[in-house]
Amino acid sequence: MSTLLDVQGLTVTLATNSGPMTIVDDVDYAVEQGQVFGVAGESGSGKTISVLALMQLLPAGAQTSGRANYGGQDLLSLRSRALRRVRGAELAMVFQDPLTSLHPMLSIGKQLTEHVRSHEGASRSAAAKRAVELLEEVRIPDPEHALHGFPHQFSGGMRQRIAIAIALAARPKLLIADEPTTALDVTVQAGILRLLDRLRRENGLSVILITHDLGVMSSIADEVAIFYAGRIVESGPTHDLLTAPRHPYTRALLDALPHPEAAEGTALIAIPGSPPTPRARPSGCAFHPRCPYASDQSRVEVPPLVAVSESRLLACHVDPFRPA
Amino acid sequence: MSALEIRDLEVVYHDRGRGPVRAVAGASISVERGQIVGLVGESGCGKSSLAKAAVGLVPRAAGEVLLDGRPLSPLRRKARSREDARVQMVFQNPFASLNPRRTIGAQIADGLTLAGVPSGSHQAQTTALLDEVGIAAAAVGRYPHQFSGGQRQRIAIARALAANPSVVVLDEPLSSLDASAQAQAANLLVRLARDRGLALLLISHDLGIVNHVADVVSVMYLGVVVETAPTRTLWEAPQHPYTEALVAAIPHADGAGVLPEALPGEVPDPAQPPSGCRFHPRCPHVFDRCVAEVPPLYDLGAERTAACFLRDPETRPTAPLNPRETAT
Numbered sequence A: 001m002s003t004l005l006d007v008q009g010l011t012v013t014l015a016t017n018s019g020p021m022t023i024v025d026d027v028d029y030a031v032e033q034g035q036v037f038g039v040a041g042e043s044g045s046g047k048t049i050s051v052l053a054l055m056q057l058l059p060a061g062a063q064t065s066g067r068a069n070y071g072g073q074d075l076l077s078l079r080s081r082a083l084r085r086v087r088g089a090e091l092a093m094v095f096q097d098p099l100t101s102l103h104p105m106l107s108i109g110k111q112l113t114e115h116v117r118s119h120e121g122a123s124r125s126a127a128a129k130r131a132v133e134l135l136e137e138v139r140i141p142d143p144e145h146a147l148h149g150f151p152h153q154f155s156g157g158m159r160q161r162i163a164i165a166i167a168l169a170a171r172p173k174l175l176i177a178d179e180p181t182t183a184l185d186v187t188v189q190a191g192i193l194r195l196l197d198r199l200r201r202e203n204g205l206s207v208i209l210i211t212h213d214l215g216v217m218s219s220i221a222d223e224v225a226i227f228y229a230g231r232i233v234e235s236g237p238t239h240d241l242l243t244a245p246r247h248p249y250t251r252a253l254l255d256a257l258p259h260p261e262a263a264e265g266t267a268l269i270a271i272p273g274s275p276p277t278p279r280a281r282p283s284g285c286a287f288h289p290r291c292p293y294a295s296d297q298s299r300v301e302v303p304p305l306v307a308v309s310e311s312r313l314l315a316c317h318v319d320p321f322r323p324a
Numbered sequence B: 001m002s003a004l005e006i007r008d009l010e011v012v013y014h015d016r017g018r019g020p021v022r023a024v025a026g027a028s029i030s031v032e033r034g035q036i037v038g039l040v041g042e043s044g045c046g047k048s049s050l051a052k053a054a055v056g057l058v059p060r061a062a063g064e065v066l067l068d069g070r071p072l073s074p075l076r077r078k079a080r081s082r083e084d085a086r087v088q089m090v091f092q093n094p095f096a097s098l099n100p101r102r103t104i105g106a107q108i109a110d111g112l113t114l115a116g117v118p119s120g121s122h123q124a125q126t127t128a129l130l131d132e133v134g135i136a137a138a139a140v141g142r143y144p145h146q147f148s149g150g151q152r153q154r155i156a157i158a159r160a161l162a163a164n165p166s167v168v169v170l171d172e173p174l175s176s177l178d179a180s181a182q183a184q185a186a187n188l189l190v191r192l193a194r195d196r197g198l199a200l201l202l203i204s205h206d207l208g209i210v211n212h213v214a215d216v217v218s219v220m221y222l223g224v225v226v227e228t229a230p231t232r233t234l235w236e237a238p239q240h241p242y243t244e245a246l247v248a249a250i251p252h253a254d255g256a257g258v259l260p261e262a263l264p265g266e267v268p269d270p271a272q273p274p275s276g277c278r279f280h281p282r283c284p285h286v287f288d289r290c291v292a293e294v295p296p297l298y299d300l301g302a303e304r305t306a307a308c309f310l311r312d313p314e315t316r317p318t319a320p321l322n323p324r325e326t327a328t
Helices: A047-052 A080-086 A108-120 A124-137 A156-168 A186-203 A214-220 A238-243 A248-255 A296-300 B047-055 B104-114 B119-132 B137-141 B149-162 B179-196 B207-213 B231-236 B241-248 B288-292
Strands: A003-016 A019-032 A036-040 A063-070 A091-094 A174-178 A206-211 A223-228 A231-237 B004-015 B019-031 B036-040 B062-067 B087-090 B167-171 B199-203 B216-221 B224-230 B298-301 B304-306
Touching: A003 A047, A003 A206, A019 A036, A019 A047, A019 A063, A019 A206, A019 A231, A036 A047, A036 A186, A036 A214, A047 A174, A047 A206, A091 A156, A108 A124, A108 A156, A124 A156, A156 A174, A156 A186, A174 A186, A186 A206, A186 A214, A186 B241, A206 A214, A214 A238, A223 A238, A223 A248, A231 A238, A231 A248, A248 B179, B004 B047, B019 B036, B019 B047, B019 B062, B019 B199, B036 B047, B036 B179, B036 B207, B047 B087, B047 B167, B047 B199, B087 B149, B104 B119, B104 B137, B104 B149, B119 B137, B119 B149, B149 B167, B149 B179, B179 B199, B179 B207, B207 B231, B216 B231, B216 B241, B224 B231, B224 B241
Parallel strands: A036 A206, A036 A223, A091 A174, A174 A206, B019 B224, B036 B199, B036 B216, B087 B167, B167 B199
Antiparallel strands: A003 A019, A003 A063, A223 A231, B004 B019, B004 B062, B216 B224, B224 B304, B298 B304
16 A cells, blocks of 8 residues: 555644634644545544645635645645646545535536546547446436436435535545535435445545544544544544544543443433633643543643554553553 | 323425425324433434424324323414423524524523513522533523534523423434534433433434433334334344334444445435335335235334334244345
8 A cells, every 4th residue: 555645744724803723733644545544523623624725725814834745746835727637636525515515506417527528628428428427436326317417306315426426527536525424314324435435445546534423434444533622632543443542532432422232221421521612722632621531741731643553643641541 | 191192193295386295194103201202214204394293383284292191282373371382392403493692591581481480580490400401500691602512402402491391302402413412412311301200202313322312212214103112122123124224324433344234215205105115115125015005003012013014913924134235
C-alpha cells in the first residue's frame, strides 16, 4: 500500500463576528491507497472543516496552515486552475444531504454528463453512455430511465447513490464522504456501506468517511481517527481501536452506546458535561473537564499525539488504559 | 386499562391529484403505565402519522384512541380540556418545537398553566422539572439557543412533563443527538417511566437505542403493525422477515468489521400498497399466499404477535427464518 494523502499540521481558523476561531488545530493523518479512513467525533469537533479544507471549500475569510501532500503537490496551496483539475478528477466529495448537493432543476442525466464532459472532454453520446455505466455501478435500477428523472423523484437512498455516481464521474482516487448515511434508514445505510466497500475493493478507491456513528465505522473503516475539540486524540486500526480504546474519550464514546447484550435495566453511561464550543476550549487537554482520569498536567499542557505502538497514536498524558 | 390504547387506527391524507393516501392502515398499539413501547420502521412507514393521530394532531379516518379508557377528542382551535392535555408530545427537533424568543422558564410555565397549577407555585415547579431532566435551575431565564442539542431536547421533555401527562408520545427524540447526549436522554426516559409511572410511546428508526430503553417493541411497515413483542425476544428471535431485516441492518461498534445486511428495495408508495402482505415484494421468503392474502396478526404466545404466513399455526413451517444473501 502506498500513501495517497498525507496531512501534516493542518490548522483551520474561521473568521467569525467575534474574531478568528480555531476549528481544527494541528491535525496529522495519512490515507493509504484503497483504504477507508474513518474520522469520528461529536458534532462541532472539526471533522467536516478538516476535510473541507482539503478541497479548499472553506467559507470566505478562513485561514489554513499546514500541508496536505497529494501526488507531490500541496492541496492547501493549489491555485485556481490546478485546483479545478484536482477537484472532481482526483478528490470528490459527497455530503450528508444529497437533496442540497444535487441540483433540483436539472435532470440526473444532465448533472452526470456535465461532469463527464467537463473532466474527460467526452462527446455527448460517449458521456451519455458513461452516465448509464455510472448509474449501473451504483446499482440504480433502470439507469436509462433514471437519467431523465429529477432529484425529488428519488428516495433518500437512491439520491445518495446518484450523488456518489456524480462524485465518481471523473474517476477520482479519493472520495470524501461526510456523514453519507446519517440521514438514511439503517436498511438503506447498509446498502450504501456495501457500495463503498465494493468501490474500494474493485476500483481501489480510497475513502475518507466522516461519521459520528461508531457502528458504521466498525463495519467499514480500516483506520479511525477520533476527533475532539479540533484535534485528533487517538487513531489506529479500527478493530484495535474499538476493542481496546486507549483514550478516555474514545472509551467514553463507546460506553455511551447501547449494547445489544447489555443486561436489562442497565443505564447508558453518558459523558458528563457537553463538548466545548470552539470559542471556549479548555486549556491543556480539551477533554480534561469531562475526564475522570485528568491529571494536573492534563489541565495545563496540550498532550501531543504520539505513537504508543506500531500502529496506534494517542494524545493523553495519563494513558490510563495502557496494556500491562 | 391501558394508559394509551390505539385501536385499528387509520390516517388518510387527501392530496390533490394523487388520490387518498392511507398512511396508517389499521394499526393497534397499547401502552401501559410505567411502560416504554418502541415503534420502529423505515421512513415512510407511517410512524409519525400514527404519533400525530395518537395525540390528536391529525384527524383519524377510522379507529379510536383511548386515554385512560376515555376517547381522546380531536384537537380544535379552542384550548384542550385538562383531560386531553394528559397526552403530550415531544418532537424530533427541539430547535423547531421550542419558541426561540421566550425563556425556557416561560415555556415550561405554559404547561403548568395548562395543568391548572396556580401561578404562585410555577417557579418552584419549574425548578423541580428542570432538575428532573438534569438542567441547572439557574438556567430558567435563558433562551433555547443558549443550550446544546441534548439540553434542548431535555427542556422539551420538561415542558411536556409540566402539563402533568400520563402519556408522552416522542417522535424521534434522540435521533439528532450525539452518542453521549443520546445516552443522557435515553436514561431520562427510562427514569420517567419507572419513577413517574408515565406511559411512553417512543418512535425511532434507531433500533439500537429502542432496544435499550423499550419494554415492548412494535414494528411498523407501510401503515400496519407487522410484529409486536417484548424487546429482548424481538431482537433475539424476530418472527417477521421485516423485523429480521431491520435487526440485520444495524451496524455494531464491536470492531469486527462486518458489513450490515441491506434490505433490497424501498418502502412502496402508500397510495398504491402491494396486494396481500404489504412486505411481499421485498421479502426473501415470499410465496404464493403472500401475494394473494393479507396475513392477520397471529398470536404466538408470550405476548408476541406477528403478521406473517410463516407463523400461521395451521401451516407453520418448522424451519426458522434464514439469513439471506444481499446484493450491493
